[in-house]
Amino acid sequence: MSATDQELKEFRGQVSAWLSDNKPADPGFLLPQSFMEVGTEQQLDFLREWQYQVWNAGYLGLAWPREYGGGGVEPVYQNIVDQEMRRHGVPICFNVIGLGWAGPLINDIGTEEEKARYLKGILTGEDIWCQGFSEPDHGSDLGSAQTRAVRDGDDYVINGTKIWTTLGNYAKYMILLARTNPDAGRKYDGLSFFLSPMHVPGIEARPIRKLTGEYGFTETFFTDARIPADCLMGEEGQGWKIAMQTLQYERGAEAGAAGGLAFERIVIDDMIAQLRDMTRDGEPLLSEPVVRDQLVRLIMEEKAIALGDKRAAIAPLNTDYPFSLQLSNKLRFSEYARRMRQTAVDLQGAAGSLYVGDEQARQGGFWQRAYFNSFSATIGGGTSQVQANIIAEHVLGLPK
Incomplete structure (x- = not known):
C-alpha cells in the first residue's frame, strides 16, 4: 500500500527533527566536499561514525530489503530523507560506491548469498567499496581493459593496474572488471566482473595527491593476487554487460541507491x-x-x-x-x-x-x-x- 500524503508529511517532520538534533558540530578540521576527497583517517573516522548514525536511526537504505539491513519501504521515503539532508546541510555519507553502485547491483542481480554477505556492511559503513574499472593506458575505454584474471583451481589470479580508485586505500571490497579470455572474438566478450576483496596479498593501493593537495584517489596494483573463485559475479564473459549496468547507476540513469549525500550541497x-x-x-x-x-x-x-x-x-x-x-x-x-x-x-x-x-x-x-x-x-x-x-x-x- 502506498503511503498517504499525510504519512509522508509526518515522516518528513520526523526526519527534519532528527537531523536538527543530530547534525554534527564542526569537527575542527577540513571535511571532504565529496566522497572523492576522503584522504585522512581523521576524516574517515568522522564520516564513518556519521553514516552509522544515519543508518542506525533508520534513514539510510530505506528501500533496500529489511532482511539485509534496509528499511523495506517505498523509495519515496528515502527521497524525503535525502531532500532533508540537503536542506539541513549535514555531512556526506561517504561510502558512495557501495551505497550507489555496488549495492544496487547486488540487490538487482546478486545471489541471496551475495546480498547477505555484502549489503548490510555497505549501509553501516563497516565495509567500504571501491571501483576497479579504469586503467592507466585506457581511461574511459573500459572495453580495452587489460587487467587479467586467470582461473587457478578455487581462485582467480589477478595481475594488472587500475587508476583513479576512489577510497581504494580504505576499501574492503572492489567491483572489478578484468579480462578472463584474451582470445575472445570481441574485446567485450573476454571480460568478467568480480566482487573482489582488497585485503589480500598482492593488492596495493597507492594514494594519489591531487591539485588541491588532498587525496582520495589511488592507483591500485595487482601482482599475482589470489581471490576466491566465488567472487565472480554472474558467468565468465558477462563482465561488460554487468559493468554497463553498474555505470547506469553511477550516471544516474537507474534507481536503487541507498541514499545519503555524495556531495556537499553547493548551490x-x-x-x-x-x-x-x-x-x-x-x-x-x-x-x-x-x-x-x-x-x-x-x-x-x-x-x-x-x-x-x-x-x-x-x-x-x-x-x-x-x-x-x-x-x-x-x-x-x-x-x-x-x-x-x-x-x-x-x-x-x-x-x-x-x-x-x-x-x-x-x-x-x-x-x-x-x-x-x-x-x-x-x-x-x-x-x-x-x-x-x-x-x-x-x-x-x-x-x-
Missing part, C-alpha cells in the same frame, strides 16, 4: 551570498549588469536541472526521447557545477588566486577548493566527452 544561492559584500570601482558587484546576467543564466540552469529531475520521474513527460534526462543527468550536473564554481572564483578578482590556508582568502578558499574538486565529477563515471557521445548515440540515434 547558486551560496555563491550569491558570498558576493553580496564585494565591490568593484566602489559599487556593489551584484549591481553590475554583466554580473547579474551571468548569475541569472546560472540560476536558470540550476532550476532547469532540478525540474528535469522531477520530470524524469513522470513517464508521460518523457515519451519523445525516453531516458534522455536520466542519461544526460551526469553530464548536465557535473558541467554546471564546474562552471558555477569557476564563476564564483572569477568574480573574486585578484582574490580568486588565493587558496585554502591563506588568511586573505575569501571564505577560507572554499570556492577555489570547490572549483578544483569539481573536475573529479566531470571525469569519473565517464568523461564529459564520453557522456556527450552516449547521448548522441543512445538518445538522438546519431552514428558513432
Whole structure:
C-alpha cells in the first residue's frame, strides 16, 4: 500500500527533527566536499561514525530489503530523507560506491548469498567499496581493459593496474572488471566482473595527491593476487554487460541507491551570498549588469536541472526521447557545477588566486577548493566527452 500524503508529511517532520538534533558540530578540521576527497583517517573516522548514525536511526537504505539491513519501504521515503539532508546541510555519507553502485547491483542481480554477505556492511559503513574499472593506458575505454584474471583451481589470479580508485586505500571490497579470455572474438566478450576483496596479498593501493593537495584517489596494483573463485559475479564473459549496468547507476540513469549525500550541497544561492559584500570601482558587484546576467543564466540552469529531475520521474513527460534526462543527468550536473564554481572564483578578482590556508582568502578558499574538486565529477563515471557521445548515440540515434 502506498503511503498517504499525510504519512509522508509526518515522516518528513520526523526526519527534519532528527537531523536538527543530530547534525554534527564542526569537527575542527577540513571535511571532504565529496566522497572523492576522503584522504585522512581523521576524516574517515568522522564520516564513518556519521553514516552509522544515519543508518542506525533508520534513514539510510530505506528501500533496500529489511532482511539485509534496509528499511523495506517505498523509495519515496528515502527521497524525503535525502531532500532533508540537503536542506539541513549535514555531512556526506561517504561510502558512495557501495551505497550507489555496488549495492544496487547486488540487490538487482546478486545471489541471496551475495546480498547477505555484502549489503548490510555497505549501509553501516563497516565495509567500504571501491571501483576497479579504469586503467592507466585506457581511461574511459573500459572495453580495452587489460587487467587479467586467470582461473587457478578455487581462485582467480589477478595481475594488472587500475587508476583513479576512489577510497581504494580504505576499501574492503572492489567491483572489478578484468579480462578472463584474451582470445575472445570481441574485446567485450573476454571480460568478467568480480566482487573482489582488497585485503589480500598482492593488492596495493597507492594514494594519489591531487591539485588541491588532498587525496582520495589511488592507483591500485595487482601482482599475482589470489581471490576466491566465488567472487565472480554472474558467468565468465558477462563482465561488460554487468559493468554497463553498474555505470547506469553511477550516471544516474537507474534507481536503487541507498541514499545519503555524495556531495556537499553547493548551490547558486551560496555563491550569491558570498558576493553580496564585494565591490568593484566602489559599487556593489551584484549591481553590475554583466554580473547579474551571468548569475541569472546560472540560476536558470540550476532550476532547469532540478525540474528535469522531477520530470524524469513522470513517464508521460518523457515519451519523445525516453531516458534522455536520466542519461544526460551526469553530464548536465557535473558541467554546471564546474562552471558555477569557476564563476564564483572569477568574480573574486585578484582574490580568486588565493587558496585554502591563506588568511586573505575569501571564505577560507572554499570556492577555489570547490572549483578544483569539481573536475573529479566531470571525469569519473565517464568523461564529459564520453557522456556527450552516449547521448548522441543512445538518445538522438546519431552514428558513432
